[in-house]
Amino acid sequence: xxxxxLAVFFPAFALVAFGYxxxxxxxxxxxxxxxxNLMNYRILLPAILFVVLAQADLTGPGAAIVTGVSALGxxxxxALALLIARLLKASARETAALVAVACVWNVVLFITLxxxxxxxxxxxxxxxxxxxxxxxxxxxIVSAFAITREGSASKAVPALVRDPVLIACLAGVTxxxxxxxxxxxxxxxxxxxxxxxxxxxxxxxxxxVLITTxxxxxxxxxxxxxxxxxxxxxxxxxxxxxxxxGAALVFGADAQATTLLVLATGGPSAAxxxxxxxxxxxxxxxxxxxxxxxxxxxxxxxxxxxxxxxxL
Amino acid sequence: MSPVLAALVPVFGVIxxxxxxxxxxxxxxxxxxxxxxLSYQALxxxxxxxxxxxxDFAALPAGPxxxxxxxxxxxxxxxxxGFRLIPMPGPVFTSLFQGGVRWNGFVLLALAPAAFxxxxxxxxALVFAPTVPLxxxxxxxVMGVWGAxxxxxxxxxxxxxxxxNPLILACLAGAGANALGLFQSGPVADTISLAxxxxxxxxxxxxxxxxxxxxxxxxxxxxxxxxxxxLLIAPAVFYLxxxxxxxxxxxxxxxxxxxxxxxxxxxxxxxxxMGGDAELMAGHVTATTILAAITxxxxxALAAL
Numbered sequence: 001x002x003x004x005x006l007a008v009f010f011p012a013f014a015l016v017a018f019g020y021x022x023x024x025x026x027x028x029x030x031x032x033x034x035x036x037n038l039m040n041y042r043i044l045l046p047a048i049l050f051v052v053l054a055q056a057d058l059t060g061p062g063a064a065i066v067t068g069v070s071a072l073g074x075x076x077x078x079a080l081a082l083l084i085a086r087l088l089k090a091s092a093r094e095t096a097a098l099v100a101v102a103c104v105w106n107v108v109l110f111i112t113l114x115x116x117x118x119x120x121x122x123x124x125x126x127x128x129x130x131x132x133x134x135x136x137x138x139x140x141i142v143s144a145f146a147i148t149r150e151g152s153a154s155k156a157v158p159a160l161v162r163d164p165v166l167i168a169c170l171a172g173v174t175x176x177x178x179x180x181x182x183x184x185x186x187x188x189x190x191x192x193x194x195x196x197x198x199x200x201x202x203x204x205x206x207x208x209v210l211i212t213t214x215x216x217x218x219x220x221x222x223x224x225x226x227x228x229x230x231x232x233x234x235x236x237x238x239x240x241x242x243x244x245x246g247a248a249l250v251f252g253a254d255a256q257a258t259t260l261l262v263l264a265t266g267g268p269s270a271a272x273x274x275x276x277x278x279x280x281x282x283x284x285x286x287x288x289x290x291x292x293x294x295x296x297x298x299x300x301x302x303x304x305x306x307x308x309x310x311x312l
Numbered sequence: 313m314s315p316v317l318a319a320l321v322p323v324f325g326v327i328x329x330x331x332x333x334x335x336x337x338x339x340x341x342x343x344x345x346x347x348x349x350l351s352y353q354a355l356x357x358x359x360x361x362x363x364x365x366x367x368d369f370a371a372l373p374a375g376p377x378x379x380x381x382x383x384x385x386x387x388x389x390x391x392x393x394g395f396r397l398i399p400m401p402g403p404v405f406t407s408l409f410q411g412g413v414r415w416n417g418f419v420l421l422a423l424a425p426a427a428f429x430x431x432x433x434x435x436x437a438l439v440f441a442p443t444v445p446l447x448x449x450x451x452x453x454v455m456g457v458w459g460a461x462x463x464x465x466x467x468x469x470x471x472x473x474x475x476x477n478p479l480i481l482a483c484l485a486g487a488g489a490n491a492l493g494l495f496q497s498g499p500v501a502d503t504i505s506l507a508x509x510x511x512x513x514x515x516x517x518x519x520x521x522x523x524x525x526x527x528x529x530x531x532x533x534x535x536x537x538x539x540x541x542x543l544l545i546a547p548a549v550f551y552l553x554x555x556x557x558x559x560x561x562x563x564x565x566x567x568x569x570x571x572x573x574x575x576x577x578x579x580x581x582x583x584x585x586m587g588g589d590a591e592l593m594a595g596h597v598t599a600t601t602i603l604a605a606i607t608x609x610x611x612x613a614l615a616a617l
Contacts, residue, residue, distance in 0.1 A: 011503040018354070018507070027353055032346025039339050039347055039517075043329075112506070197325025204513035207355070207506050 008116045019214025046168030048202030053172025056127020071132035073244040073265040077102040096148040097283040100141035101290040102235040106270040108209040134169040145280035216271040221289030232290035237297040241266030268294040319426035330520020351514045357482030359508030364486030367434030380557045384550040402458030406588040410579040411538030411596040418515045441483035445474040460587030527594035547572035547611040568615035574600035
């Protein structure tokens with residue numbers, strides 16, 4: 001069991017560590033990460049999300065329970081983040097940061113780990129788990145940062161409409177729902193030709209997203225506001241996966257799906273949250289600290305939780 | 313659909329995507345530096361290492377294949393030197409020479425697993441080790457004689473670049489680890505393999521981003537000659553040398569594929585640095601990349617007959 005868990009987690013976290021060292025040692029100088037991040041956020045991440053979601057069977061057997069539990073995890077994270085922010089008397093901008101980090105789990109890490117744990121079998125569930133997580137979480141975080149900057153929820157709409165990740169997710173979910181209902185518009189060979197470059201670009205670049213996650217780690221941001229930092233990491237990497245595990249067991253989710261739900265929702269937050277925070281002049285320093293701590297906590301807690309879930 | 317054609321669609325699709333990203337400004341030209349650097353310093357070496365380390369060379373004759381590949385590049389250098397007899401400015405000739413001998417192995421490497429299987433892909437990866445230094449030395453020597461730069465070529469610097477070239481080091485490390493049976497499986501091998509999977513998409517995107525269609529109008533006669541040398545003559549030369557040296561089967565197809573690859577962007581960089589005709593070089597890389605979508609699968613199909 002220990003070796004199996006090591007084989008699943010080591011490569012992904014090793015690449016996160018490599019990303020951190022590549023920036024720290026200036027193998028890739030600071031100024032050059034911008035292009036890499038932009039490529040991730042605008043192209044590679046949307047490409048992989050679209051491909052996974054478009055090919056997901058969101059109406060298949062067990063889909064309602066799995067998507068429901070995944071969505072519940074996001075809503076629980078939102079509620080917990082708002083509650084703790086209130087208890088800690090956090091400002092609106094700090095609350096937005098806490099909400100964003102708590103609600104978003106790292107989808108790329110999830111896809112990588114799911115593939116390493118269950119191989120192609122995992123594909124049955126990955127899209128179902130990702131769909132609500134991505135759509136709900138993206139709406140929540142873009143709204144949170146846009147509202148605290150603009151002071152009005154309606155101001156968040158233009159930002160949401162233009163967000164490449166949300167566009168890709170909605171397009172993927174739409175294709176997934178509509179494609180089985182209508183007769184094929186294009187011959188299969190044309191569809192494959194259109195999907196294949198996105199698949200190659202997106203899947204091949206999982207490692208790149210992990211490396212940029214590492215490059216974004218900022219240990220100097222861990223100083224100060226420790227209660228907020230810890231709250232974000234504990235909600236993200238401890239409370240939510242435990243809640244999701246409980247819900248999956250209560251609702252009788254498939255055993256493999258349960259493991260994957262824990263693997264997804266217990267993952268650290270994503271560098272993408274930092275990109276959104278920066279774009280909206282949010283508390284990006286605080287967000288960087290929260291993401292860093294959530295990566296550290298997840299690196300320890302997630303393998304343990306996954307092993308426990310596999311033993312259930 | 314044949315395996316080669318099925319693999320060709322995503323490869324050239326991603327190249328087209330790279331071009332569209334730069335052209336539309338979604339990822340503007342100055343932002344590609346970091347992507348290039350990460351690919352070259354870390355991801356491409358990881359891919360070469362993991363492709364070579366896991367291959368079963370007992371099943372394929374790597375020795376004669378590599379000797380034939382080296383002979384192919386030397387032969388192309390000699391053939392291209394013959395065109396010095398045609399009157400043209402020195403810098404233009406240097407670009408013709410680079411066009412004839414430089415190859416973009418990554419396009420072939422992207423096709424290789426589907427087209428040739430894992431051992432064939434490992435042969436493609438192995439070619440990098442002897443030919444990257446060979447081709448660089450040939451090109452720098454020609455640039456030193458006929459380039460517009462007044463400074464003499466610094467061969468010490470060139471040697472240092474070769475010794476510290478991450479692609480060459482990765483090939484040698486992969487071959488060494490393969491021989492010793494190290495890092496063929498386990499967490500370290502998995503990590504390197506995961507990193508390597510990001511290399512091809514990124515390099516294909518950067519190939520696309522580097523396409524420059526406005527450079528196609530530069531010196532149409534010389535451009536036609538350099539494209540003909542690269543896409544028609546080179547694959548025939550590599551194939552013939554392979555046949556003469558007894559290379560056969562999938563190794564002969566791979567060898568022909570090495571000859572049939574499009575031009576590499578490194579040629580443009582060297583032309584800029586050492587006073588070659590950079591515009592002609594950009595046109596050559598663009599034209600050969602586009603045309604290789606047709607000529608490369610055709611060359612592979614003919615070699616497989």
